[in-house]
Amino acid sequence: MPSRRVGLLGGTFDPPHVAHLVVAVEVREALELDEVRLVVANDPWQKSALRQVTPAGTRLRMTRAAVVGVPGLVVSDVEVRVGGPSYTAQTLRLLREREPDTEWLLILGADAAARLDTWRDAADLFDSCTLVVVDRPGTPVRVPLPPGAAPAERVEVTSLDVSSTDLRRRARAGRSIRFLVPDPVARIVEREGLYRRS
Numbered sequence: 001m002p003s004r005r006v007g008l009l010g011g012t013f014d015p016p017h018v019a020h021l022v023v024a025v026e027v028r029e030a031l032e033l034d035e036v037r038l039v040v041a042n043d044p045w046q047k048s049a050l051r052q053v054t055p056a057g058t059r060l061r062m063t064r065a066a067v068v069g070v071p072g073l074v075v076s077d078v079e080v081r082v083g084g085p086s087y088t089a090q091t092l093r094l095l096r097e098r099e100p101d102t103e104w105l106l107i108l109g110a111d112a113a114a115r116l117d118t119w120r121d122a123a124d125l126f127d128s129c130t131l132v133v134v135d136r137p138g139t140p141v142r143v144p145l146p147p148g149a150a151p152a153e154r155v156e157v158t159s160l161d162v163s164s165t166d167l168r169r170r171a172r173a174g175r176s177i178r179f180l181v182p183d184p185v186a187r188i189v190e191r192e193g194l195y196r197r198s
């Protein structure tokens with residue numbers, strides 16, 4: 001009998017925003033999880049091939065700032081410590097070794113779930129965790145999961161059409177990101193002049 005049920009919400013968090021937090025909080029509540037860990041990718045290889053990704057240390061600081069005072073949400077630096085390109089299947093193997101009594105639930109927005117077949121060793125994930133898919137505005141509600149994927153749980157969360165891509169664009173244009181990210185995150189973006197240059 002697993003002693004703890006832990007949700008993992010992996011991401012680039014460049015920057016973390018309110019939809020990430022709403023997903024984490026609402027899935028935790030709906031599935032009565034002990035905690036949800038926001039796992040900050042060290043090198044999101046699919047993205048870093050296409051654009052300049054903010055250094056992992058900065059994304060980690062922003063994500064930590066985002067969850068301060070939120071019960072049940074924690075930030076995991078496991079992928080940053082491992083270094084190199086981040087593969088969720090590898091991360092999950094490591095976590096299972098370290099915390100064998102934990103039941104793992106992998107939380108994915110529908111856009112991420114639709115791309116599971118591009119992940120390295122995705123099939124390994126299906127044996128070792130439960131997939132939890134949440135809707136994301138702009139992605140069809142019933143995304144097909146790759147063959148072999150265990151039936152995923154679906155959790156309905158408050159629909160928020162917010163993305164880090166749009167936030168970076170706003171910051172670059174000198175527009176406000178207030179209320180779309182927690183205030184401490186907005187302050188870091190402002191103070192460090194993030195996203196000003198692409």
Ligand code: ATP
Nearest residue numbers: 010011012013019108109112136160162163164165
């Ligand atoms: P980017 O635009 O840079 O890809 P993002 O907003 O998609 O950023 P990620 O860090 O890529 O954020 O996402 C991490 C996880 O959070 C993914 O599973 C993604 O589907 C989910 N997610 C992000 N934004 C939302 C949202 N608005 N609604 C539901 N899920 C979301």
Ligand code: MG
Nearest residue numbers: 111112163164
């Ligand atoms: Mg994304």
